[in-house]
Amino acid sequence: MVISWFGLSSFKISSGNFTLVTDPFGKAVGLTPPRVQTDIAVISNNQNEYYNNQGSLAGEKIFVVDGPGEFDARGVFVRGIAAMGDPKNKVGGFDHTTIYGIAMEDIRLGFLGSIKQKELTETQLEELGEIHILMVPVGGKTVCDAEEAAAIINQIEPQIVVPMHYAQPGLKLPLDKVEQFLKETGSGKIIAQDKLTLKKSNLQELGETMQVVLLNPQR
Helix, strand or coil: CEEEEEECCEEEEEECCEEEEECCCCHHHCCCCCCEECCEEECCCCCCCCCCCHHHEECCCCEEECCCEEEEECCEEEEEEEEECCCCCCECCECEEEEEEEEECCEEEEECCCCCCCCCCHHHHHHHCCCCEEEEECCCCCCCCHHHHHHHHHHHCCCEEEEECCCCCCCCCCCCCHHHHHHHCCCCCCCCECCEECCHHHHHHHCCCCEECCECECC
């Protein structure tokens, strides 16, 4: 499995010839939209161009998951779970977002998209189940801040944490820097890498040790 990051909450997760993309953003955010061929698109907030710019994606018969439910496409299992997002972005009284559990290569990923909660509910935790790799927003404002992200990480107890949705050059959104999250979690200085490549055996080697991984945004 190879995980790379475009910025905000947009990732490309590849396994062989199969590709899954999360939250493709539009040019309004100030960054170059991810233009990539994909088999599955996973959208955490279908009301917002920050997370739902499907027009930038290429591929035949892209399977789109943009809400709660259970989905099985091409050997990949995706479970969408209702969550709360930015309370200022109200649709029908409050903001809906979706968080996801994704199973690929016998590895379970948690993708928390545009969530804005102080902690997960017991129901959300139960539906997510065991998570090996967690992608969590840490930039505050419209999503979880460093403290909220750390609290959710403690609930889930993943082996690898990949922070996302934080300040980066060119981004027009006023978000906190990732250093605040690293300080909150006691992670210290971490050198960012271009991509995360791993197998299930790598997770077994980690054991119960939690590792924070920073990714450089791809252009």
